[in-house]
Structures are given as C-alpha cells and as structure tokens.
Amino acid sequence: MDHDRSSGEGVGPQEYTLIKMRVQELHGKLASLAPKVVFLIAATLRPETMYGQTNCWLGPDLNYIAVEAKNGNVYVCTKRAARNMVYQGMLRVENKVLPIVEMKGYELMGTKLTAPLTSYKTIYTLPMMTVKEDKGTGVVTSVPSDAPDDFAALIDLKNKPALREKYGITEEMVNVEPVPIIDVPEFGTLISAPSVCQMMGIKSQNDKEKLVEAKEKVYLRGFYEGTLIIGEFKGKKVQEIKKAIQEKLVKAGEAELYQEPEKQIISRSGDECVVALCDQWYLDYGESEWRKQVEQSLSDLDTYHGEVRRNFEATIDWLKGHTCARTYGLGTRLPWDEKWVIESLSDSTIYMAYYTVSHILHKDLYGDVPGDFGIKAKEMTPEVWDYIFHQTNSMPKTAIKKEALEKMRNEFTYWYPVNLRASGKDLVPNHLTYYLYNHTAIWPTLKEMWPTGIHANGHLxxxxxxxxxxxxxxxxxxxxxxxxxxxxxxxxxxxxxxxxxxxxxxxxxxxxxxxxx
Incomplete structure (x- = not known):
C-alpha cells in the first residue's frame, strides 16, 4: 500500500511474458544441473515479436542464478527476478530464493538455445553491455527487426572481431539476419528497426540518445499501426493479437506470466518490494455500472484545476480490483472473511458522514464519554444508520430516543454533501478516487449526497x-x-x-x- 512505502508511491505492478528458451547442451557450470531441463527465461512486453528472435542477450558482468521451478525444471535469471517469482508461486520453494548454481553472465556466453516461435532452430547467448539487473530477468530476447537496440548491438558484434573474441563468440553465432515480422508505415514494409537506424544514422549501441528516440518511434508505430506478416495471426493488427499470442505461448508451456513493480519501491522498513500473489479479496473498482456512476459524479465535481480532473479520469480509466490486503490494524473487517481488514485507503472514505453526528454520540475524541442522549455503540445498528444516512422512512426498532434519531438525521442532511475536500495530489490515484466510488456505492440513488468539490494540492x-x-x-x-x-x-x-x-x-x-x- 502507498502509505507503507518510503519511496515509489503510486507505482503499480507491470505484467511481463516470460519466454522460456531451452538450453540445448549443458556446459560449464550448467553441466551440474543435468539431467534437468534448463531454461534461460526472458521477460518481454512484446510477445507478438517473438517470431523475430535471432539471439539472446546477457549482461557479461551481471550475476545470474539457477533456481528450481515448480514443475521441476530449472530457470536461469537474476536473483532479483527470482525473488519476485518466489512470491508469485512460480518456484519450488515458497517465500525463499534457493540458488542451485550461481554464475556470471560471461560464463554463459555462446550457450545454444531453442526459442519459441522463431524460425531459427538454434540461437546463441551474446553479450550486451546495457542489460540491466534491476529490470526484468537480466535475460533479454533479441528481435533486431523490431528493436533498434538489438539491431545496433548485433551490428557491433558483427563488425568487431575483438569484442567477439573477448567473450568467446564465434562468427557463426552472429551470422544471423533480422527476420521481417511487422509491417510498419513509414519505416518500411519489412524491417522497421534497421530502417529507422539507417534513417537516424545510428552506427553503434553507443549512440544511446538516438537509440532511445528510435525505440520510441518503432515501438509506438509498430504496436498501434503495425500489421503482423508472419505466423498464424498474419495480416492482423499487432495491438489486436498481443494477448492471443501471449495465451498461445503460455498454453503451450513455452512462457509464463510474471509481474514486478514498474519502478523500484522501497518499504518503510528499507526493503525492496516485490509483486506477490496472495489469496485475498478485492474491492471491484472498475465494475462497469459502478464506474458509470463515478464518471457521473466526477462530471458534476469541481476539481479547481484541469490537471486534477485529468488525473481522476486517467485513474478511473485503469482502476480495477483493489485488495483487502491487511490482517491486522485499524479498519473494517470483511463480514464474510473476518481475517481480512479492508485497506485504509478504501475504508476511510466516508468518515466525514460520521463527523456530522459524532458530537451527539460522544463528547470526547475517542468515544469514551457518552453524549447527552447516552447512546451506546451497540445500539447503532445498520437499521439506525440507514434511517440517518439513507433517510429511510420506516422508524428503526431501537431503544434510542426518537428525539436523538431526528437530531442526527437533521444534522446529517444539514451538513451533507461535502462541499470541499482538500487533500494531496498523490491521493488522486487511490484514496480520493475510492472516495468517489464509495460515496456512489453508499448513496447510489441519492446523488445529492455525492461530493461536490475536491481540491488537491502539491507537496511541500x-x-x-x-x-x-x-x-x-x-x-x-x-x-x-x-x-x-x-x-x-x-x-x-x-x-x-x-x-x-x-x-x-x-x-x-x-x-x-x-x-x-
């Protein structure tokens, strides 16, 4: 949860497709893993481009480990990636990373691999200096026809015998050509990455600024305007078949779904956070009918600033399930599964309604001193709250005096709705959006009870x-x-x-x- 983080507030999980590239021959440190089946696993956001794989990139100086998967196979990746996997139920042992073998990237160079979808029967692991240890798995599948970075790095290896010799790479291993997979307007009907590299004068993987620009051009145009020209989905738009190809790979056992934080998140205890698969309940924010009500509420809301409104609209656009993630602490317990506590960003969103009657129920801040009517907490049943907040017509069966009920009812209608809610801009993507959702849920037919103004300020x-x-x-x-x-x-x-x-x-x-x- 955001308030449990010392850095990385608002950062969510990113889903990747883990491409399983099988090691054909177990040499060096991998030899000790025989007779197990060993895979180098690459995290990709573009499973539809796997038809164009020509090789696999590893960081020569990165640290890699081999870990046992749930099905008994062995996965090779970085320790950081394995730590995310272990909390997503992907490895044999839960909640603990147990490396079988540890090795440097350069010790794996020239490894023969079999990769799914590609037309090459064998691809090789090659060195790439820009592979990151803090993103993905440290194993990168190379598609030089679609990725300018891959194309530039491959050309470097082809043109620099000394670089190949340093890592034991033979000419045969780099004797591959980009495979045409996507027709992209402007960048050519066959191979977009080489075309854009030629257009921009990119000659090496050291042209970092140009490569960033080239990548943005190719990826955006390729995904939104590109058409696949290979495989069973040939002739279809890339953005339409991405999920279908991902599902095909997973079903065939050639890939798995994996998640990690979009950016680094550090908890208040100083640990780096992971994405964990938990058995828990979700509040179904984003449900279509509920969302329509929230959109109506937002259209009637004064946000005082255009950027705040746009942030609300963007949040409503992507928001779906929100977990009931806690088992202890302040909050409301789920009525049907009381070991879970509704997370406070969702739970504490209509407390201002309670403010309207709190002075009648108790005289002190904590509720220890009863109010003038001597009302006990157990007397405040759901029927009583409905009479006050939902303005129901039937008088509830209760020992509470009618005078007290009418006073609370009148106080609520006098003060509600909330005309101005002031809060920080960092709460727009969570708490303040939940505030709109929960007001529309509690008062679905009483629009006059929905908030009328939210002012979000920056940080100090x-x-x-x-x-x-x-x-x-x-x-x-x-x-x-x-x-x-x-x-x-x-x-x-x-x-x-x-x-x-x-x-x-x-x-x-x-x-x-x-x-x-």
Missing amino acids: LLNSEKMSKSTGNFLTLTDALDKYGADGMRLALANAGDSIEDANFETQVADSGVLRL
Missing part, C-alpha cells in the same frame, strides 16, 4: 528536496514557528508557491524575511 518541499525524517530534511510547524516566528513563516510560505505544483519552503527566505522585518 524543504529547500527543494522532499521532506523525510530518515534523511534529516524535515521541519515541523512548531519548530518552524520557534525558529522563524509567524511572520517569517508567512513570508516563506507566500514565496513557496501553491496549487497543484509542489511548493518549496526555503529557510533562506524565512531567515531574510525575519531580518527585513
């Missing part, structure tokens, strides 16, 4: 850096008042900025303001 930076207790860049209101006084504070805050942009409190401005005064 301290001397241009995010405030954090762990880094020491932190200042409380009390400390700031003691140090600069109210007027110094006001001058620094007035200078800091406002609205959806992050405001920057500068101590130098506060100091100089005090001196001027």
